[in-house]
Amino acid sequence: MSRYRRINIDGKSVTETRVAAAALLPGTFAVIDANDKFAQAVAAVGRVYVINSAYHQGLGIRDVVPAGDSAVGDYVEEGRELAVLCPAGTYKKDSPIKVGANGQGAIATSDTDTVIGYSQDEAVITSGQTDFIRVRMRVGTVAAPAP
Known part of the structure; x- marks a missing residue:
């Protein structure tokens, strides 16, 4: 569930x-x-x-x-809280979230990742599973496409 x-x-x-x-x-x-x-x-x-x-x-x-x-x-706008489908991992409150594989959310792990929001949940999603994480979206994360 x-x-x-x-x-x-x-x-x-x-x-x-x-x-x-x-x-x-x-x-x-x-x-x-x-x-x-x-x-x-x-x-x-x-x-x-x-x-x-x-x-x-x-x-x-x-x-x-x-x-x-x-x-x-x-x-996806500043301050919105949306349930984002995420893959296996350990999500902590304020874990940075990026756009990952298959359009799912994923934990941002490097300074070159574009952070789109932050987890508001504490959750462990087991290997091979997906589940929804409440993500608070942040401003300034979505760059305009190149002309």
Whole structure:
């Protein structure tokens, strides 16, 4: 069972809705691509979103939003608290979080990582598993794309 039942845990409804360019897991980072669709984020560049559960389609927090279906993404903005899907690891309060593999959150481990927010949870996610970590987003982490 997941630690959270929804992605938007700060009570704000600041979202965009687009067609999913590919299958997207709730809690992963996404961007709007050149075709005006949600695509999996590979870095914290440009406007970044966290994909919501597709409750409007009868899907839950662990259900993939299928490619071609409607997807809702929460804006990554200063102070927002969102549940981010993260891989195995030991997460402490204030662990720095970056955009990792498959658009999931990951612990930032070097000074060249772009920190997108900080864990608000203390959690150990076991090897081979994923779970949601409450992340408070920070300002100034998302660089504008190169012209």
